[in-house]
Amino acid sequence: MADTILTLEEYARIAAWFVSYTNGFRDGGGTLPGPLRFKLAHSGRVASNAARIAAGLGLGEGECAVARAAGLLHDVGRFRQFSCHASFIDARSLDHGLEGRRVLEEKAAGLFPDAVIFRRLLCATEFHNRRPDALPKDLPLADNSLLLLVRDADKVDIMETLLGSAESGDFRGLQDTIPDIKLEGGLTPGVAEAAARGETLSLKNLNTLADILVMVAGWFHDLNYAPARRVAAERGFLQRLRRLLPGDNPVLDALFADLARTASSPGAKYTGI
Ligand SMILES: [Fe+2]
Structure with missing residues (x-):
């Protein structure tokens, strides 16, 4: 297992992008709608939970940063979901995991120096909200491990x-x-x-x-x-x-x-x- 997967500087760039992306959903007075404020705070807590679980597993600093980034970004699809549909109910709007993957592919690919890290982040984002019996069975082990960790941190x-x-x-x-x-x-x-x-x-x-x-x-x-x-x-x-x-x-x-x-x-x- 490689130890340094994402440097702290790389993580900081990802976190700064997330802040600027979510700022795009603020109104003219700089206020984020209440439900999105809640999701923003949730994202920060899931990032912390993910890093804590990763540290508890004995993972190195770089892999802990990957886990923290995956926790931070997992609900990025919530922002377009709410602004387009005024709902967080996937069945009445869109699959927010899949939407999150689309957002990252459109807007965040350049932040990831390594294609494998990006692929793992996309996987964790896309599938974090699936029922356990609907998870893909053929994921690469490293992708699946990160997905399971984000699902834990979210829960x-x-x-x-x-x-x-x-x-x-x-x-x-x-x-x-x-x-x-x-x-x-x-x-x-x-x-x-x-x-x-x-x-x-x-x-x-x-x-x-x-x-x-x-x-x-x-x-x-x-x-x-x-x-x-x-x-x-x-x-x-x-x-x-x-x-x-x-x-x-x-x-x-x-x-x-x-x-x-x-x-x-x-x-x-x-x-x-
Ligand atoms: Fe979610």
Whole structure:
């Protein structure tokens, strides 16, 4: 595995490009629409999570910078998605992963000194939002490893954000991502059972905040790397999710016991270049 993949100067140029690209979505007074402000902040946190997971895997500084860049750029397609469709719902607008790939190909190719790094970043951006069963099976190992890392970093931030909102009752940052979800009300029948069978829940089948919390809990099965599972454990995600859900529910008890076992099991191996 090569150690130095992206220099810190190269990363700084990529980060500066991202800032200037997103500045293009500000209005005449310099203000970014609220939903895009939320995505910009999310991108920064996913970059930090990605770098932390990469460091936890023992990767060198250059590969950590690749991971940080992939985290920063993964949602770049959100900006055109929202400005063209006023929606973050892919099914009603566009696939924001694929759109992100297009943006990077159009506007950011010159920032990447190495074609392989760029290819890996494009792959992580394009596929970060796919359901696990819809991921391509024939990716080069190094591309797949980075993709799995970005997916982990993204999930950790969404879990943290959702938990913060559910605990504080402030859903302002999430209202454009889950506009049809009722904040009141219990679990929709069958949702906990489907999660307990290990099925990946889809947003379009969910109705209440409780359903979303169960979906997010199920993501523990999809956290690929041990450092991501450790971060989730350190932040008490499972316990916090369980506290927000109905207490007297044996299906949920069994689901969370199973998730706790997953959270402490060894994760996937990372293969760089
Ligand atoms: Fe995304």
